[in-house]
Amino acid sequence: MYEFDYHTPQTIDDARALLSGRDDPKLLAGGQTLLPTMKQRLAAPSDLIDLRKVTGLDGITGAGDTLRIGAMVRHAAVAASDEVRQAIPALAALAGGIGDPLVRHRGTLGGSIANNDPSADYPAGCLALAATISTDRREIGADEFFLGMFETALEEDEIITGVAFPVPRKAGYAKFPNPASRYAMVGVFVAQTGNAVRVAVTGAGPGVFRVPAMETALASDFSAQAIADISVPSDGLLEDLHGSAEYRANLVTVMAKRAVQSAL
Amino acid sequence: MPTVTMTVNGKQRSAEAETRTLLVSFLREQLGLTGTHVGCDTSQCGACVVHVDGVAVKSCTLLAVQADGAEVTTIEGLAKGRELHPIQAAFKEHHGLQCGFCTPGMIMTAVDMLRRIPEPDEPTIRAELEGNFCRCTGYHNIVKAIKAASEAM
Ligand SMILES: Cc1cc2nc3c(=O)[nH]c(=O)nc-3n(C[C@H](O)[C@H](O)[C@H](O)COP(=O)(O)OP(=O)(O)OC[C@H]3O[C@@H](n4cnc5c(N)ncnc54)[C@H](O)[C@@H]3O)c2cc1C
Ligand code: FES
Ligand code: FES
Numbered sequence: 001m002y003e004f005d006y007h008t009p010q011t012i013d014d015a016r017a018l019l020s021g022r023d024d025p026k027l028l029a030g031g032q033t034l035l036p037t038m039k040q041r042l043a044a045p046s047d048l049i050d051l052r053k054v055t056g057l058d059g060i061t062g063a064g065d066t067l068r069i070g071a072m073v074r075h076a077a078v079a080a081s082d083e084v085r086q087a088i089p090a091l092a093a094l095a096g097g098i099g100d101p102l103v104r105h106r107g108t109l110g111g112s113i114a115n116n117d118p119s120a121d122y123p124a125g126c127l128a129l130a131a132t133i134s135t136d137r138r139e140i141g142a143d144e145f146f147l148g149m150f151e152t153a154l155e156e157d158e159i160i161t162g163v164a165f166p167v168p169r170k171a172g173y174a175k176f177p178n179p180a181s182r183y184a185m186v187g188v189f190v191a192q193t194g195n196a197v198r199v200a201v202t203g204a205g206p207g208v209f210r211v212p213a214m215e216t217a218l219a220s221d222f223s224a225q226a227i228a229d230i231s232v233p234s235d236g237l238l239e240d241l242h243g244s245a246e247y248r249a250n251l252v253t254v255m256a257k258r259a260v261q262s263a264l
Numbered sequence: 265m266p267t268v269t270m271t272v273n274g275k276q277r278s279a280e281a282e283t284r285t286l287l288v289s290f291l292r293e294q295l296g297l298t299g300t301h302v303g304c305d306t307s308q309c310g311a312c313v314v315h316v317d318g319v320a321v322k323s324c325t326l327l328a329v330q331a332d333g334a335e336v337t338t339i340e341g342l343a344k345g346r347e348l349h350p351i352q353a354a355f356k357e358h359h360g361l362q363c364g365f366c367t368p369g370m371i372m373t374a375v376d377m378l379r380r381i382p383e384p385d386e387p388t389i390r391a392e393l394e395g396n397f398c399r400c401t402g403y404h405n406i407v408k409a410i411k412a413a414s415e416a417m
Contacts, residue, residue, distance in 0.1 A: 006266070006283040006329050028330075035325050036307045038284075048283070050330060076319070100395025102310060102373065105319045106326070181308075182394065 001035075002044040008053045012136050012159060015049055019157040022047040027159065029072060029111035032103050057110070057161055062087055065167050071110025071160040079104065089264050090171040090189065094125050097175060099182045110160040113145070116152050116207065118238065119183035121175065123208040127200035128189035129171065132164045148207040168193040170222070172263030174255045175203070178242055185243055186251035190214075190259040192222055199256060204237050204248040214256055224257040268328045272297070273341030281328045288312045290328035291338060299339040299368050303397070310396035313369040313376075314338045320376035322395070339368035342375065351375055351413040360409035362400035370396050374410045383414055 005022075009015040019025050026045035028034060037043045051057060057072035062083045069078060078084050079096030098104055098112075098121050112122040113133065126133070126142040133140045136159040145153050154160070168191040175187035184203030191198050197218040199211045217226045234249035243251075268285075269278040272295060279294040291297045291314065302324055303311030312324040315337040342349035351374050354360065361367045370393070377384060377392045384392065389407050398406065 001284040001286075003282060003284050006327070031327070031330065032307065032325060035286075035327070039286075039305060039324075048327075052330065100310070101376070101392055102313060102320055102322045102395040103307075105321050 001038045002041065004045055005047045006050065007047060008050045010053050010055065012054060012056065012161065015051065015054055015159060016136055016157060018047065018049045019159070025049055027051055027114075029108040029114075030074065030106040031111075032099070032107040033111060033115050033117070051110075051159075060084060062167075067091075067165045067167055068162055069109055069165070070162045072108050075099075075104035075107045075109075075112075076101065078109065087167045088129070088165060088171055090173045090191075090259075090262070091125050091129070091165065093262075094121050094173045094175075094187075094189070097121065097173075097177070097182075109163060113163070114152060114154060114160055116146055116150055117183065118149050118205065118207055119178070119181075119185070119187075119203040121173075121184060121187055121202060124184075124187050124189040124200040124202035125173065126163060126165075127208050127210065128191040128198045129165045129168060130191075130193065130198060131166070134161045134164065135159060136161060146208050151207070166193055170263040172259040172261070174258035174262060176251055176255055186248055186255050188252060188255040188259045190218065190256060190263060192218070192263070195219065197222065199259075201232070201252055201256075204232070204252050206236070206238065211252070211256070218260065222260065222263075224260045227253065227256055227260065230256075266329055266332075268332050270331050270334050270336050272336045273338060283327065283329055285328045286324050287314070287316075287326045287328050287331050287336075288323035290331075291323060291336070294328075297338050297340050301365055301368055303365065303369075303399075308395070308397065309366070310369040310373060311366055313372040313396065315372060315376060318379075320373050337372075339372060342371070349375070350417050351378070351410065354409040354413035354416065355406070358405050358409040358412055360402065360406045362398075362402050366396060366398040366400075370398070370406055374413065377410070378414055378417060382417070384410070386411065 023046040025047040028048045028050045058070045075095045084092040171191040186203040199214040234245040237245035239245045265280040301311035303309035307325040
């Protein structure tokens with residue numbers, strides 16, 4: 001790892017000032033993606049701006065039909081939260097299935113969605129639940145937020161403060177984890193909110209995406225049977241030593257059915 | 265160079281460290297606590313697990329400066345004098361180690377596991393060990409040792 005300057009601002013304003021005043025600064029949240037990347041010298045920021053002391057990024061609050069989770073809330077805290085388990089059990093289950101307990105003790109919601117790894121779990125939850133991402137300057141709908149592989153709508157110096165999840169009637173998440181990394185080979189999050197259904201897929205493509213054909217079928221019949229014959233084309237899906245594009249396309253249907261079956 | 269101060273195994277310790285110093289290097293090289301091991305470069309093996317402010321984390325994926333002001337417990341902090349921690353005793357009793365390289369991390373993860381889940385069943389123990397690798401593949405006895413410790417504690 002290359003040397004850098006380390007900062008622990010106490011407010012969003014101070015963090016933003018550091019972000020705009022330095023050469024090549026990076027925010028540090030749980031460090032579970034950024035530090036391994038820096039250890040391999042794939043990233044060499046001039047400054048790390050640790051968010052751990054910044055106020056206002058913590059906490060889980062439920063207000064009626066919305067659940068708000070702060071950017072710095074750790075995966076383990078989401079998994080164990082009574083509020084999340086009651087309002088959106090599928091989201092608690094998603095958080096509890098990220099990596100391993102040690103990663104979950106450090107990794108954060110904000111870090112995960114800012115990074116937007118094509119195999120990460122949270123992007124699927126945010127997109128299917130039609131979450132709204134709050135930053136230091138605006139609110140961004142999940143449909144506009146996730147752009148492609150490791151790409152988001154965030155500006156260089158923009159700080160995620162939290163995510164608001166509309167509480168669905170029913171939601172389920174099913175992931176086929178890569179046996180080595182635990183990231184999703186394919187993960188499908190299904191959410192029924194009001195009369196609409198949204199289906200979001202991670203791990204299969206270069207970024208998280210929705211499956212409109214499944215959404216329509218599930219809106220009229222919320223059952224695994226209703227989507228058993230719907231598959232996504234394998235064109236453009238990820239292909240690597242863990243699985244071919246065709247294999248991943250097949251897994252999308254399998255995981256979507258499991259997600260519907262698990263929906264509570 | 266910043267001075268990093270933390271409470272390690274109940275004692276306040278201070279040392280200078282570069283910002284890029286990982287917690288595991290700080291513990292091993294600056295403080296001489298070599299019980300915590302490094303088994304990989306990719307944050308996957310769990311040989312380096314310690315507790316920071318009461319929860320188990322990979323000390324190779326945390327900067328020493330991030331733990332400034334924290335309470336840290338390492339494998340050296342578990343035994344009371346000559347009396348082993350019940351999980352250490354169970355690993356000994358049930359042959360939960362072969363070469364011993366993964367053992368400090370396994371035990372620190374197990375202590376954290378039993379704090380959260382006092383009576384885990386076998387599938388739970390295996391799932392909770394997802395972040396700890398044993399190159400000697402001694403998982404069977406590791407699981408047995410943790411189960412026995414949970415019953416003894
Ligand atoms: C062994 C291992 C297994 C894993 N398995 C999984 C898995 O199964 N599924 C999964 O989804 N993930 C997995 N992860 C990744 C993990 O979830 C990370 O915690 C997460 O991707 C990044 O969150 P972080 O808080 O650690 O962010 P960091 O590593 O600190 O930061 C990541 C990026 O986000 C930026 N950032 C952080 N916070 C903010 C913010 N508030 N606003 C704007 N930008 C910000 C940083 O600048 C950086 O570019 C795994 C990681 C490891 C090491
Ligand atoms: S040394 Fe392998 S996870 Fe820390
Ligand atoms: S006992 Fe040798 S690595 Fe586990």
